[in-house]
Amino acid sequence: MNISFETLLQKDSFTKEEIIRLLKANGEQEKALFKRSHDVKLKHIGNKVYFRGLVEFSNICKKDCLYCGIRASNKMVNRYDIADDQILKAAKFAYEHKYGSMVLQAGERSNPAFVDRICQLLKDIKKVSNDELGITISIGEQTKETYQKWFDAGAHRYLLRVETSNPKLYNKIHPDNEEHSHATRLACLKSLQDIGYQTGTGVMIGLPFQTYEDLANDILFMKEFDIDMVGMGPFIEHDQTPLYEYKDDLMSLNDRFRLTLRMIAVLRIMMKDINIASATALQAIDPLGREKALKIGANIIMPNITPTQERANYLLYQNKPCIDEGADDCTNCMEARINMADGEIGYGQWGDSLHYKSRL
Structure with missing residues (x-):
């Protein structure tokens, strides 16, 4: 017999069927779900919101994921690779504006020169910030040795989105070759945890072929993997990708947006002390998208501090917001957004995942 929705919401954990019901x-009922996740957030992690200054330093990528605008075979992309001094300038900006942390994100490469370059950059970022700036990196699948090198050089958080926990769905949104393997991605996540990174993952919501059961399994996967931080957002199609042909089969953008908020809410109730990012893609659908996510469970926001002239070239999806703003504009905008969401900015703090600390 089905319990009432109100009774279900008082639980701390849910079965797959219960998650589907909540989603x-x-x-x-949606309002009640958001109220519960908001209360859980306040009780377990408070109303602090932490900045991660985002630098998308290169859109050169060896992968060919079928959903991504910067996939290797997209010949219409203007490729770029920001010089190290510009990245360090952005790091200095983050440090001086008391962001607490920054994120280095790029297309995936793993050649030795690139690996060594990241090592040096990490050390230099620590130097220009008096060892005070926290560093998250998100540069895809690498060997365990590479992850260890980067950890030793100063990175302490790593985001590697699994995109979906369903291997069959994963295979439908990636090319069928050894370069794109679900098993490899899971092995990389395990390596990151073993080394000692605060380990983050995430999924896309509203993909072609995706079911509510897939999304419920995604949440259970994150719980079972004991993940420390999550960045997940709505799938937004890009017209220079193979998956664009399924655009007419997708749920509406607004439905993808609402479903993403419900995913965040359910995850917050089940994993009370993890860090959850408010994804930029939410704002691509709803001008107040990121605030709404903060209100109901997210606690991380990533102001884009990539040099403005390159922002328009890092388009994983279309209609990406903030591509023509400078770093100062982005900071002022974020402050206003967080205040609107009744949040308090954790200036100068790393904002590490409480879950990571508790599982050490």
Whole structure:
């Protein structure tokens, strides 16, 4: 017999069937879900929101994921690779504006010169910030040795989105070759945890072929993997990718947006002390998208501090917001957004995952 929705919401953990029920909530039930996740957030991690200054330093990528605008075979992309001094300038900006942390993100490469370059950059970022700036990196699948080198050089958080926990769905949104393997991605996540990184992952919501059961399994996967931080957002199609041909089969952008908020809410209730990022893609659909995510469970926001002239070339999806703003504009905008969401900015703090600390 089904328990009432109100009784279900008082639970701390859910079965797959219960998660599906929550993900399908609408109207008053959706409001009740968001109220519960908001209360859980305040109780377990407070109302602090932490900045991660995002530098998307290169859109050169060896991968060919079928959903991504910067996939290797997209010949219409203007490729760029920001010089190290510009990256360090952005790091200095983050440090001087008391961001606490920054994120280095790029297309995936793993050649020795690139690996060594990241090592040096990490050391230099620590130097220009008096060893005070926290560093997250998100540069895809690498060997365990590479992850260890980068950890030793100063990175302490790593985001590697699994995109989906369903291997069959993963295979439908990636080319069928050894370069794109679900098993490899999981092995990389395990390596990151073993080394000691605060380990983050995430999924896309509203993909072609994706079901509510897939999304419920994604949440259970993150719980079982004991993940420290999550960045997940709505799938937004890009017209220079193979998956674009399925655009007419997708749920509406607004439905993908609402479903993403419900995913964040359910995850917050089940994993009370992890860090959850408010994804930029939410704002691509709803001008107040990121604030809404902060209100109901997210606690991380990533102001884009990439030099403005390159922002328009890092388009994983279309209609990406903030591509023509400078770093100062982005900071002022973020402050206003966080205040609107009743949050308090954790200036100068790393904002590490409480879950990571508790599982050490």
